[in-house]
Structure formats: C-alpha cells, structure tokens
Amino acid sequence: MKLSIIGTGYVGLVTGACFAEKGHHVICVDNDSAKVKVLRGGGIPIYEPGLEELVSSNVAAGRLRFSESTAEGVASSDVVFIAVPTPPQPDGSVDLSFIERVARDIASAMTSYKIVVDKSTVPVKTGENVTETIRRYCRAKVDFDVVSNPEFLREGFAVEDLMKPDRIVIGVGSQRPVAAMREIYAPFDAPIIVTDINSAELIKHAANSFLALKISYINAISAICEASGANVQEVANGIGMDTRIGRRFLDAGLGFGGSCFPKDLSAFIKIAEQLGYDFRLLKEVQRINAEQMDRFVKKIADTLWVLRDKKIGVLGLAFKQNTDDVRVSPAIELCQRLLKEGATLRVHDPKAMEKAKAVLPPSDKVAYVDDMNAVAEGCDALVVATEWPQFKKLDLDGARRALTHPILFDGRNLFDVKEMESLGFIYKSVGR
Numbered sequence: 001m002k003l004s005i006i007g008t009g010y011v012g013l014v015t016g017a018c019f020a021e022k023g024h025h026v027i028c029v030d031n032d033s034a035k036v037k038v039l040r041g042g043g044i045p046i047y048e049p050g051l052e053e054l055v056s057s058n059v060a061a062g063r064l065r066f067s068e069s070t071a072e073g074v075a076s077s078d079v080v081f082i083a084v085p086t087p088p089q090p091d092g093s094v095d096l097s098f099i100e101r102v103a104r105d106i107a108s109a110m111t112s113y114k115i116v117v118d119k120s121t122v123p124v125k126t127g128e129n130v131t132e133t134i135r136r137y138c139r140a141k142v143d144f145d146v147v148s149n150p151e152f153l154r155e156g157f158a159v160e161d162l163m164k165p166d167r168i169v170i171g172v173g174s175q176r177p178v179a180a181m182r183e184i185y186a187p188f189d190a191p192i193i194v195t196d197i198n199s200a201e202l203i204k205h206a207a208n209s210f211l212a213l214k215i216s217y218i219n220a221i222s223a224i225c226e227a228s229g230a231n232v233q234e235v236a237n238g239i240g241m242d243t244r245i246g247r248r249f250l251d252a253g254l255g256f257g258g259s260c261f262p263k264d265l266s267a268f269i270k271i272a273e274q275l276g277y278d279f280r281l282l283k284e285v286q287r288i289n290a291e292q293m294d295r296f297v298k299k300i301a302d303t304l305w306v307l308r309d310k311k312i313g314v315l316g317l318a319f320k321q322n323t324d325d326v327r328v329s330p331a332i333e334l335c336q337r338l339l340k341e342g343a344t345l346r347v348h349d350p351k352a353m354e355k356a357k358a359v360l361p362p363s364d365k366v367a368y369v370d371d372m373n374a375v376a377e378g379c380d381a382l383v384v385a386t387e388w389p390q391f392k393k394l395d396l397d398g399a400r401r402a403l404t405h406p407i408l409f410d411g412r413n414l415f416d417v418k419e420m421e422s423l424g425f426i427y428k429s430v431g432r
C-alpha cells in the first residue's frame, strides 16, 4: 500500500522502515529539514538496534523515501499516519498543538479520500477533535476517516517490537477504513483488535500507566526489602513466576523515565480529572517513582558524607539500555542532582554521550569518557545509572584499583551482591 508518516522520530522512522520492509511504499515526512537531510544522505538521526540496515535496504529497494513536505506525503499515499510529539505541559496535560498543526496540513493537502491514522499517544477524545479539524480545514471537502492506531514499541527494541507486535489496536468511527488497516498489518501476523476510537486511545494510556504502576510497585517493595534485609530480586522472581503477574517490569532501580511513561502518566491523571475521576492510584505511582530517586541519592550522600568536590563516575546516561534517548532520563536526573550538590562527574554511555551533552549543563565539572573502564580513574565512587548489558563486563578489578576507595552504587542491580563484596567493594544496590 502507499503510506505516508508525518513525523520521522523514534516512532515514525521505525514504523516507516518496518512498513517498507513488509512491502509497502512509504514516504516519511518531517518538518525538521536537518533531519530529512541526514536521512536523505544515508544517515540515521537516532540509535535503534537494526534500524540503520532496515532503512538503507528499503531506501535502496525504492520503498522508503523522505520529504519535508506533508502535502507531498498526502498526495502520494492512501493512508497518512501521524507520529508527531505530544509533549507534556507544565500542568501535566498534553500539548496537542503538533497534532492540530499536522491535522490542518493534511486537511489542506487532501484532494481525494484518505485514511488519517493517529499513531501518536493522545488523550481520549483527541480523534474527535482531529476529525472536526480536518473537516473544517479541508477545502476540497472530500471524504476521510480518522483512525486511532496507538504504538506500543519499546525504545531500544523498536524494530523487534514493530516487526513482531503483541497486538495491533485499530480504533475506528466507521467500518470503511478497517479493510485497508487490516491489509497494512496483514504481513505482521499479529492479533488485530478493532475498537471504537475512544477505547483505542484509552488502551494506550491505560497500558503505559499499568506498566509504570508495576515498576513503582516493585520499587516500593524494594524499600521494604532494604528495611527488612530481604532481596527484591528474589521477591520479584517469586511473584513473577505467577503467570497472572509475570516477571517483566518487576526490576527495582532508579525508577522509570523516558519520553513516554512520565508524560503519559501525568496526561492520564489529568484526563481522568477532566472527566471527573481523581486517579489517586496513579498519583501514588508518580510519588513512589520520585521517592525512589530521592532514596538513591540519599544512599550516595550518606555513604560519601559530603558530596561537594567529590569525583563520581557515572555509567549510563540514556534512560534505559540500547538507546541514545536521554529524554527524562533518570541517569541524567541523577547527574544533575550530584552536580547540584557540588560533585564533579566522569560519565560514560555507549550511545547517548552526544545527546547527554545537549541536556547536561556545559561545565568543566563533567568529563565525558569514551572507555567505560576508564571512568573510575581517580573517582571517590562509581554509580551504575543505566542497565546497559555491557556494564556487566566492566573490569571490576581495574575499577577497584582506580577508585580512591572501592565504593560502587548500583542503581540497576547489575552485579551480584556477594561477588562484589568478595571483590572488596562497598557495594550498594537497590532493595538487596
């Protein structure tokens, strides 16, 4: 099928590449001309495992191309996907101006029937506003359908998740777009759920909030484990083997971050409030998440006593493993808090150093270190802030010798407690 995707970021680019891989003809549009230039030149503006190969082979096969023009995207496709940002506003509600802008751009470019699919994460009832906006701004007065098709990919595993989705949710206001949507997704061999638009929009917020709730739940348990001498990993294994609960998203740590969970949670709380429901459960999920970081920073401060002029090595800047994304990264927040207390930092991330430089304050107090094994050099302590699997292969002997005193704070529970102690570390992790 002929598809266009408006917004070529983490969701749009990976979706476009995967649709092309399955044989569709895709045009990915972005109004960031620098990004389009990079993509046209064969570069990839983000890091996602497997993405580069997928993009280059589909560009070479003539199934994937890039444009700055929404009008060009609309003209050359039957189905137009929207994958632009839906960032939070200071009060927690969603800034829908990107969606509204794109809806107007699509409307003014339409000269024949189109299916307009919202893939961005939006509050329930957004589809109604998108429909009304297109109706108002479509000069050609042609027919169209608005569809909600929320995206569930995980950054760091985006290609894998898009190629093998658990389920495809398609929210529609009429039956007319259903066949085309089924055809788009037929090659993915995944269960398809067709709902009304409001339910599809709610499914996305409800799913992300539930996953965030699971993380806060295990983090709350980690506090009880620390106070009682139990081990949160053993508890998680024990409860996770119950298939009704499941082991995933039960890893205690620094709390959740990233561009989705925090914003989707506050958006859901806000929408619920507007609909007359006080979602106290989710407010508590937010509170536990914030406290988890506070408790970890306190652990560092209690151990090092005074943080001013302490040199601390930080492993990890991305919000999780396998990504270069530092948006709302707990690792970045941790760095900022340590800097605020007067510490100096030596930091390393396998993929996110460039993006971190743009968000951490420019300072002679932060040294970016290319080799993870060189981070500990001259430091008073080492902190693991992101669960990159390669950190498990850290030269621990070397780190112990390079540190002023062998203190390691593991915010991601990557190492074994007994092994670290037998290696001579003062080792503090989460809930163990």
Ligand SMILES: NC(=O)c1ccc[n+]([C@@H]2O[C@H](COP(=O)([O-])OP(=O)(O)OC[C@H]3O[C@@H](n4cnc5c(N)ncnc54)[C@H](O)[C@@H]3O)[C@@H](O)[C@H]2O)c1
Residues within 6 Å of the ligand: 006, 007, 008, 009, 010, 011, 012, 029, 030, 031, 032, 035, 070, 083, 084, 085, 086, 098, 101, 102, 119, 120, 121, 122, 151, 152, 153, 154, 155, 259, 260
């Ligand atoms: N990142 C994720 O893991 C993820 C997962 C599921 C859903 N989502 C949702 O998908 C949406 C997009 O997220 P993302 O992470 O891909 O964002 P992103 O910031 O990586 O990408 C969005 C892109 O849209 C472009 N854009 C903005 N306005 C535009 C316009 N008027 N015309 C054309 N392009 C425009 C931006 O330049 C940017 O490249 C959000 O609603 C997000 O909540 C994200």
